[in-house]
Amino acid sequence: MGIKNWKWFAVLVAVIFAGGLFFLGKPAMKEVSAVQAPGLPADSMQVIQKRGLSPDDVFGALSTYVPTGKYDEYYMFASGGHGGQVLVIGLPSMRLLRVIAVFEPESWQGYGFGVKENPLVNKTETIPGQKPKDLSWADTHHPGLSETDGKYDGQFLFIGDKANGRLAVIDLRDFETKQIVDNPVVNNDHGAAFVTPNTEYVVESTQFSVPLGGKYAPISDYQKEYRGLATFWKFDRAKGRIDGEKSFALELPPYWQDLADAGKGPSDGFVFINSFNTEMATGGIEEGNPPFEAGVSQRDMDYLHVINWKKAEEVVQQGKFKVVNGMKVIPLDVSAAEGLLYFIPEPKSPHGVDITPSGKHIVIGGKLDPHVTIYAIDLIQQAIEKKDYEGTDPYGIPILRFDAVKKAQVELGLGPLHTQFDNHGYAYTSLFLESAVARWTLGDDKFQAPEKPWTLVSKIPVSYNVGHIAVAQGDTVEPDGNYLVALNKWSVDRFPNIGPLLPQNLQLIDIAQTGDHMKLLYDMPIGMAEPHYAQIVRADKIKAWEVYPEVGWNAETQSKSNTAATESKVVRSGNNVEIFMTALRSHFDPEHIKVKQGDHVTLHITNMERTRDATHGFNISNYNIAASMEPGETVDIDFIADKPGVFPYYCLEFCSALHLEMMGYLMVEPAE
Ligand code: K7E
Numbered sequence: 144m145g146i147k148n149w150k151w152f153a154v155l156v157a158v159i160f161a162g163g164l165f166f167l168g169k170p171a172m173k174e175v176s177a178v179q180a181p182g183l184p185a186d187s188m189q190v191i192q193k194r195g196l197s198p199d200d201v202f203g204a205l206s207t208y209v210p211t212g213k214y215d216e217y218y219m220f221a222s223g224g225h226g227g228q229v230l231v232i233g234l235p236s237m238r239l240l241r242v243i244a245v246f247e248p249e250s251w252q253g254y255g256f257g258v259k260e261n262p263l264v265n266k267t268e269t270i271p272g273q274k275p276k277d278l279s280w281a282d283t284h285h286p287g288l289s290e291t292d293g294k295y296d297g298q299f300l301f302i303g304d305k306a307n308g309r310l311a312v313i314d315l316r317d318f319e320t321k322q323i324v325d326n327p328v329v330n331n332d333h334g335a336a337f338v339t340p341n342t343e344y345v346v347e348s349t350q351f352s353v354p355l356g357g358k359y360a361p362i363s364d365y366q367k368e369y370r371g372l373a374t375f376w377k378f379d380r381a382k383g384r385i386d387g388e389k390s391f392a393l394e395l396p397p398y399w400q401d402l403a404d405a406g407k408g409p410s411d412g413f414v415f416i417n418s419f420n421t422e423m424a425t426g427g428i429e430e431g432n433p434p435f436e437a438g439v440s441q442r443d444m445d446y447l448h449v450i451n452w453k454k455a456e457e458v459v460q461q462g463k464f465k466v467v468n469g470m471k472v473i474p475l476d477v478s479a480a481e482g483l484l485y486f487i488p489e490p491k492s493p494h495g496v497d498i499t500p501s502g503k504h505i506v507i508g509g510k511l512d513p514h515v516t517i518y519a520i521d522l523i524q525q526a527i528e529k530k531d532y533e534g535t536d537p538y539g540i541p542i543l544r545f546d547a548v549k550k551a552q553v554e555l556g557l558g559p560l561h562t563q564f565d566n567h568g569y570a571y572t573s574l575f576l577e578s579a580v581a582r583w584t585l586g587d588d589k590f591q592a593p594e595k596p597w598t599l600v601s602k603i604p605v606s607y608n609v610g611h612i613a614v615a616q617g618d619t620v621e622p623d624g625n626y627l628v629a630l631n632k633w634s635v636d637r638f639p640n641i642g643p644l645l646p647q648n649l650q651l652i653d654i655a656q657t658g659d660h661m662k663l664l665y666d667m668p669i670g671m672a673e674p675h676y677a678q679i680v681r682a683d684k685i686k687a688w689e690v691y692p693e694v695g696w697n698a699e700t701q702s703k704s705n706t707a708a709t710e711s712k713v714v715r716s717g718n719n720v721e722i723f724m725t726a727l728r729s730h731f732d733p734e735h736i737k738v739k740q741g742d743h744v745t746l747h748i749t750n751m752e753r754t755r756d757a758t759h760g761f762n763i764s765n766y767n768i769a770a771s772m773e774p775g776e777t778v779d780i781d782f783i784a785d786k787p788g789v790f791p792y793y794c795l796e797f798c799s800a801l802h803l804e805m806m807g808y809l810m811v812e813p814a815e
């Protein structure tokens with residue numbers, strides 16, 4: 144600790160002490176500040192007094208304030224819910240650093256407004272013959288950072304689209320979306336995106352069973368025709384792309400598969416997916432049937448799915464699959480015969496499934512049961528080996544005996560959902576119905592002596608209805624601890640009224656100390672849809688570019704563009720007009736583009752800048768075109784000049800004192 148930090152520590156102690164005295168109505172602030180806080184400006188005390196801050200408030204403020212020009216310790220990548228994007232937030236300041244355009248058009252980034260180098264415009268086939276779906280929104284739930292040896296490596300981020308069964312790949316060198324793959328077999332998911340420990344595969348499992356391959360089947364044929372699916376998308380790290388042809392999927396019974404997590408260490412090679420609606424209820428409240436909410440909650444136990452993906456990979460290599468819309472799908476009977484899939488009873492309509500950092504244990508949140516249930520991978524493997532089954536399900540999948548594989552159950556409270564882990568051997572579980580986060584000890588998992596029990600330690604209330612929680616690196620083999628963020632669904636009274644549609648509330652909690660110490664530090668409103676899950680990664684793991692590596696960079700291929708030009712040029716051939724344009728403070732070259740109505744116009748715009756932050760934007764009035772050219776980037780835009788008239792184009796970023804002069808005219812001469 145440097146001398147500067149010591150000074151701050153002294154100030155912190157003094158402020159908290161002084162704040163405490165103030166709160167208790169003891170001696171006057173002035174005296175306290177003079178005696179207890181040498182070096183603390185008297186006006187700071189006045190601020191505390193004037194704003195009525197409690198000692199906890201002062202602690203929260205000092206814990207989260209990142210001074211101007213200083214950086215946060217962590218990046219948090221949060222899903223954007225049905226806003227379809229990804230949020231990048233700095234911790235502990237909780238400052239929003241960026242919204243990454245993923246599944247929706249976003250004009251600041253020029254994403255979806257005519258620029259060809261993005262997956263929303265330049266749709267590519269994932270699997271030969273597959274037409275990508277033409278959609279402009281998504282419901283993003285679970286971001287998944289790429290991993291090496293079970294640790295975040297800071298290279299890529301994946302995120303699933305629950306509503307439409309898609310998966311996106313974001314490159315963290317430039318924080319831009321590079322690929323969107325559509326699942327050709329199903330049209331929704333939920334267990335996405337979860338990566339295997341070396342990002343061999345990105346897992347995407349369904350939520351709601353449907354007839355596979357986009358077929359139609361009446362709901363009366365539910366058990367026969369409807370199916371779930373676990374898709375293993377092969378990730379090609381060198382290309383930074385999912386390889387559809389090397390991907391495969393496992394057909395699953397028509398239960399509603401929920402979240403997924405990949406095993407690691409001793410459980411590497413397995414993927415765990417929980418489920419509900421093993422009742423196979425089909426709803427139909429309007430026909431006098433029990434509604435789904437009742438029908439899917441009849442049984443006391445549902446099934447945790449245990450998938451041996453390494454074995455499944457071999458089975459695919461042996462050709463034991465069928466092809467559905469270009470995707471290799473392992474049928475249920477093959478999974479049963481080859482030992483690829485097992486079920487474990489899990490209490491009752493569970494939600495979260497999370498593997499401990501050691502990889503030895505699997506934690507299930509009960510949702511309608513006050514416990515978390517912990518299973519041990521060694522017990523699971525023994526039971527599989529001994530064929531210690533209680534029977535099979537209607538589809539022939541073996542069911543392991545609950546008592547044979549259960550390690551422990553811990554009663555935590557109402558509505559346990561998602562679990563994260565820290566570096567002290569604690570687990571944290573969100574309690575949705577109770578609006579709290581529980582801290583509990585991980586028994587004889589990696590960090591604790593064997594005699595340590597699996598037990599509840601403490602709880603902290605949150606506001607309100609917490610879904611996921613995120614601990615710094617808390618789903619990897621090396622959790623950092625320090626901070627936990629509760630991603631709360633409801634904010635009710637926490638923020639000024641902005642009408643009936645309220646923001647979410649992300650609450651930052653200090654978990655650095657052990658025992659019952661957990662302290663709420665900060666409330667961050669999210670005025671944009673519903674971040675479900677988030678991952679928090681140490682800032683030093685992210686090595687993003689400051690500017691693109693060379694002038695004339697194609698951000699889609701992450702290589703030199705073959706349409707880059709350092710000098711302007713216009714090439715005409717019949718109805719085709721190709722313009723090589725440069726952008727440099729403070730002009731575009733050319734400044735006049737003359738075409739005829741109906742011409743096919745192609746623009747290649749290169750930002751010549753090498754200065755960090757010297758981004759230029761480009762737009763054409765009334766043509767629905769907007770681009771962002773970051774330093775060094777070349778973008779390609781093409782359109783039909785179907786509207787005659789004179790249309791200004793100008794730079795969208797206030798890039799210099801003469802930014803307003805950075806413009807030109809597109810002149811479209813009317814056709815005769
Ligand atoms: Cu619990 Cu989609 Cu992970 Cu929301 S899910 S909370």
Ligand code: CUA
Binds near residue numbers: 728760794799802805
């Ligand atoms: Cu370039 Cu403003």
